[in-house]
Amino acid sequence: MPHSAAAQTTDNPTSLCQTAASQDWFEDDWACEVKGDGLAIAAPSQTAILADTLDDSVEQFESFFGPTTTKVAVVGASPLPPEGKQLLEEAGYVVLPWISKAARQRLVRASVERQVMEQTAALPEAQRQALLERALSQLEQGEADDNQAPSPTELGSLAHEAGHLLLKAMIDGAKTLPTGQIRYGSSAPDWLDELAAVLNENAELTSSRYDSARERLAEGKSPLSYTLEEFLTMEHPSLKAAELVRARQGGGGNVAIALSGDEAKRFLEQSGGDPVQFYVQARLFADFMLDATGNQQVFREITQAYSSDGDLADWLEENHAAYGLPSDTDALAVRLDEWVAARLKQDL
Template sequence: MKFHHIRTALVGGIAVLLSGNAAPSGKLCPAASAVLPQLACVESANGVVLAGDTARAQRLLELAESGVVRFKEYFGRQALRYAVAEGPDALVPPESVSALRKAGFPVVLPWISPKVYRQQVEQSIRRGLTARMAGRPQEEIDAAVLKAVEQQTNPERFARTELATVSHELGHYWFWQGYWPKSTLSEDKHYGGPSPDWLDEMSAVLMEAPVSFNDRVKQFGQRYATYRVDPQKADENTRLTVDLVNFLSETHPAHEQTKLLSQQVGGEPKNGSFKAMVFSGEEARKIIEGGARFYLQSAVASQYLIDRTGNRQIFGRIAEAFARGETMAQWLANKEPKGKLPRDLKALQADWMAWLATRFPAEAATKPAA
């Protein structure tokens, strides 16, 4: 299951970077509710959530706030003031997103309600099963769709999905609009924003709840274990998993597949608009095949950078270098302190491989049976 936002022309005004002084509690909801008065609003000192009822809004606020803490932890600056807006029956319209920005919320995340989520999961599953079960009775197809939908949208599974995705998606916007406040998004050049794709994705993965982040690390370790058994026999995707230099230069592997699928099922977003789409079943598998590696690499490479530099906020330093036009190679070579991190890409790859061998040690040899 893959929850993907197609981010297109989402900067409606000027993004203003907040200092550490957030607005007092109780001051933000009036401005947001003036835009979407039909929705319940809850707030923190950092932003607001608008949703169909207060309990739902409060849940989303907790997820967003966990991301605020992690953004400060890893980037060393306050996250931009945000508004998460969830319409119960449909995505909030683009004009409301623009109005929220003008009302003082540089980061606006249109969110998908449980009801809409279920509808889109059903649409995705129905597309796949209808093709696979062509010629079968409609009643049989409907029953298969219903069973799959129930499995994919049960409350526990939905909660796990949101635990990762709310702060993840906010992380993309905080990073992009925080370091490139006057930029506009070009999907033809980048999957996310003006940054190289790896740091854009890493900025989002770092925002995820620890349980989600740690699961990515575990999956990376499993792939690395396969690689180290016999590197020559490893498939291409497994070899790419340990290729740090490639990771630092490639376009997000899921970009083209996601773009193609979105065009096939819903068409391109019009200029100034946005979409949120849920891909499930075979559609999700196609995206996962291309993109899963990138997420796993983002998690483990972030640990490598922290370990070698001794700086949990090194990502802010790298982002500042990219914002002023440096490449990764140029940043490695500049005079900024970087702890034990090598100063060129070739040495970086060698050091990364040595670090992986320590980070994911081979299991002890199996003892002979008694």
């Protein structure tokens, strides 16, 4: 559609939904709903809660990182056709795919079918089909309904992904990475990118992060899987594995896939680390800094330091006295360990 037509819908949510509904990619059983800065195109029974979640996620992001003009849309299609993505982006939205429980079941089924067919290629067809039937019988029983209400964990995950996109829009805008350069999210360091996402999570996911930390503590392990120096300089543990999967799927855009069995095991092996522990450490470090500084928008300041070609060490050197923090990251790591130990002790 012409740019001018899309632009006319920017301040008219009803018009934007009407335009979207007239597109060939818009499924007959979808609905479109806008709530503040959130838009959802999905099953009619889900659009209100999805749009509300995204509107809340923008507000939550702003509470930590400052004002943004970016809005977030979620669409029940993966991948979204270019014309659909263009329509929403020209109206000021970044776009996420929405995968319902029923859609995930279909993706997992496809993953299992692909693996069985690959692993039994040399066998007679009847034997292959028998093995496939046996493998599929092990999957979750019962068909999920596309209209089933999203769980709190699903909604928290949606807000998490919105956090990634909002930080990327704030830092990078429409910039594209140089050829050959690969990033997990924005051009910010991966720890800051992930921190923006976990700060956007709901109480359900936040509680699960602390549960994971307490489990490690009960096992006699440090709740922090990485030293602070490692955490501040490392790539996201899933980056390399995600790129391999993306390349196999043809690359490009936000494409939702599901991995199971051997594929999921290979993904974790190729990651070179447990992404869950990266999320846990991002949450603990975020809460430590918020508590230590008493500044809800301390990460807005730190993000600005990185945008000015600085880093956390530079920010600390300049601001440590104002916040009563150590002047270097080595001493900050000691304070972090002490804070985490005290925080988790409160839960015992």
